[in-house]
Amino acid sequence: MNYKLNPDYNTIDWKKMDDIFAKVGWSVRQPEDIRASFEKSSYSVFIYDEAGEVVAFGRTVDDGKYYAQLADIVVDPDYQGEGVGSFIVETLVDQLQGYHFITLTAAPGKSDFYEAIGWKKQTSAYIWPLTDKQKRQHTEEN
Incomplete structure (x- = not known):
């Protein structure tokens, strides 16, 4: 396997990425x-x-200095358990040197993965649930 950091987006098969989102059970995306x-x-x-097919991906959302968040860390289930997810997280965190806070929201059921690679659960993180599903999956108020 190989990887590309910040590739030319014209080279990405966005339909294939949509298929991977669906394969891991995330919401339907276009x-x-x-x-x-x-x-x-x-x-x-x-x-x-x-x-040469995309099998995993991830990205960051940030303000350029203080706050950064990892988002859409997704690995095709056929490639999970091979260190691909850890590699994505490590590669993205390496790009965020100098930030004051680096956070992420783990997909339901994936917190063990992040804890195993060194992430710590926040005591003061909050979400404004936009749907009942978000409330169910991401809050202690099920």
Whole structure:
């Protein structure tokens, strides 16, 4: 496998990325919306298999100095457990040297993964749930 940091977005198969989001059970997204979100990100990384197909990706959202958040850390289930997710997280964090806070919101059921690679659970993080599903999955008030 190989990777690209901040690649030319014209080379990305956005439909394939939409398929991977669906494969991991995340909400339905549109390829053009996925592209738009990545274009607004400071850093992105894409992992490719031997055939040159995207199999994993991640990105950052930040203010350029103080606050940065990792977002959309997604690995095709066929490639999970091979260190791909850890590599994405490490690669993105390496780009964020000098920031005061680096955070992420783990997908439901994935907190063990992040804790295993050194992330710590915040005691003061909050969410404004926009849907019942968000309230169910991301708050202690189920």
